[in-house]
Amino acid sequence: MSLLLRDELKTNRTELSESLRESRRELAEGLERMSLSLGEKLGQINDSSQKAARENREELAKSLHQFQETFTNNVRDFNELQKQKFDDMARRQDELVKATEQKLEKMRETVDEKLHKTLEERLGQSFKLVSERLEAVQKGLGEMQVLANGVGDLKNVLSNVKTRGLLGEIQLGNILEQIMSSEQYEANVITRKGASEVVEFAIKLPGRDDSGTPVYLPIDAKFPQADYLRLQNAFESGDKSMIDAETKNLVAAIKKSAKDIRDKYLDPPHTTDFGIMFLPVEGLYAEVVRQEDLLVTLQRDYKVIVTGPTTLAAMLNSLQMGFKTLAIQKRSSEVWNVLAAVKGEFAKFGDVLEKARKKLNEADRELDSLVGTRTRMMMSKLKKIEKLPAAGQNALSEGKAGDIFEDDFDETDSPNE
Template sequence: MNAETIIITSLILSILNSLLLIMVLFIVLRRGPSSEEVQRLLQEELKRGRDELRESTKDLVHFNQEQNKTMISYLDRMHASSEEAHGRVRKTLDEQLGGLRKDIVEKLSEMIDRLNEGLLQARDVIQQQTNEMASKLDNLTASNRTEIDRMRDKLEKSIKELQEGNEKKLEEMRQTVDEKLQSTLERRLSESFKVVSKQLEAVHAGLGEVRTLAEGVGDLKKVLSNIKVRGIWAEVQLESILEELMAPGQYEKNVKVDPNSSEVVEFAIKLPGKSRDTSDAVWLPIDSKFPQESYLRLIEAAERGESEAVNRARTELYQVIKSLAKDIRNKYVKPPYTTDFGIMYLATEGLYAEVLRNAGLINELLQECRVVIAGPTTLAAIFSSLRMGFHTLAIEQRATEVWKILGSVKTEFRRFGEVLRKVKTHLNRATKAIDDTEKRTEKLKKALASVEQLPDDQIYCISTYEKAMEAPESSDDEDGFFGESSGGK
């Protein structure tokens, strides 16, 4: 805007100077062309106007050059500043992403170490519990055998005493038959019958104790053989593990995983979906199973040392496990509402260890039935891994916020580019304004040329003025100028 003002001011001064010269010429022509003093003054005035115009043009060119240098320096500084800021931001982002990647790798390594340690501890615990269970079963078997032997000895002793007493009484009866009459025989028989009745009552009491013990054993077996009771026990154990290792909002009980089905799974882990909205959560179904009958038949066959019975019982147990896995697959594995696999929880480590012995069965359940087998310790390790996964997901969500910040920085850089384009547009406009000023100067020259049209008697003065304007700067030959004028006269 300053350059344009200076240019316009210079043009106005030049125009005023030209108009002044034209007025002087007009006055001179009016008074007559014989005055040499007037011509000399006119020549000096023309020279001074030309010098002023030359100085104004030089100042204008110098000012434009200084403005261009200042603008180029400013653009260089802005470019360097933007490059430096971009480098700092990129370095900061690289450091933050490197730290985030390092933290994730460390967390995953720590999680793997904990999982391996948990599996080792689980194996030790399983082995220890298996040994303890075997020891308890041995002790229970020995105790039952001892109790049965004691009761059998007691019963045999009572029967033997009864037989001896009967024989003794019969012998006494035979001895007194000949000694006493029928009344004495009847009295003896009555006494013998009384003794026999007492002995029978004692035997009956002993049999009642045996019956009571048998009823207690039957009640215990009934409790352990009741499917509903076993299911409730396994479900309570599973719920206690979930309450201990998972947050309340990370799982639910009695979940209807498929909106189009009425099947309800005991427990389900709530896995987050693609967004933070909990409405699109995916369920991981978990169902507890306890096939005790098949497992007890396997243990009894192993205690008897019957290899064929052990193989049959083991095959039966594997078939039951496979059937339960298919039931879980058909009822609870319903993608996309659930994961593409479910978890079967076995309530005892001994049962889980027995199933784990068959690696082919584990792979078959995973491939065909899409079911993972887990015992108490293994399920605890799985829940710990899931909890670590939830923590990692929270870290990834924070990383998403970092990417949003980077996006805003990118937007700011785009705006900075737009500002640079606007500066370039203003520079182009300034250049165009200078070009337009040059064009307007040419138009003014053409306009002045049309104004200079005079009558024939005044053509000499105008042509002299044009020659003076077109003469080079080094031309100071005033005699030649005026001599040419004299020749014209």
């Protein structure tokens, strides 16, 4: 920027010098033209004077000296006038040069000031903008570094078969945990008797009998990432032959996974006659669904149903509704059993109540009989007693009559006993 300013100032000075040089040249030319014109006029005057002198020599002889003096004075005045004019022109030229220099100096100062101010502002703005951009770039680089590290970690996870399978297993476990209760499924279950293969998850369905033994529905997560990525790369390249080849490879990998589920985990009647293959990526599931007759082939030949995260959640919700309906049915049967038991107990209660009523009637009859017999015996005893002696009255008043009655009762009861 400073080099550009120097060049511009140098150009301005050059143009100013050329302008001054041109002014001086024009002034010199004007002076030269004026001198020529003056010479021509002087020649003409001289010619006219000589002609007049020749014509009027006699007449002018007397006045020649006067004319010569007049002419000399005129020339001297003319020279003085020319000198004065030249001095005025020189003075004006000096003033013009000085004024021009002053204006140029002011212009230079103004230009320098404006350029300096503008340069400072522009440089300040530029430095500020550059600083902000550098900060943004540095921040972006930091974010890109974090993103690159995350992508690298994700790539490492997805490139490792074991961790990739673990990722699908974790996602499957999260879906089951959100929808099903812990009593409705198990993890790491051996579903085939006598086998050692462990399925990742199995849903416990009610058994066919009342023994409480569940029937397992195996669910296994599969993620053929390499085949899926190669197919995506083929789609991006647009090569039809490559797309067809990679599609066949993906279909073969899905069929192999379905065959593994069928051979390792299905064992009717201990398990259902079908299993579930869980694909943890919706794009992969959509690609499998897009293949013609692949889902039908997997269900018919391998007894495997393919699901993605969304479809598995819908299927588990349906199973959950089935579990609730089954629980209601079981509860209703329990209620009927309780009512039947209550009905039987109520019949027994009626029999017991009838027996108790009979016992009460017998006791009432016995009580009536006992009261009547005792009353008659007591009355017969009392009829024999016309008047109590004084000792008997005292005994009765002292409360000994009860003993007498008790003795009588004992005497009367002894024969019956």
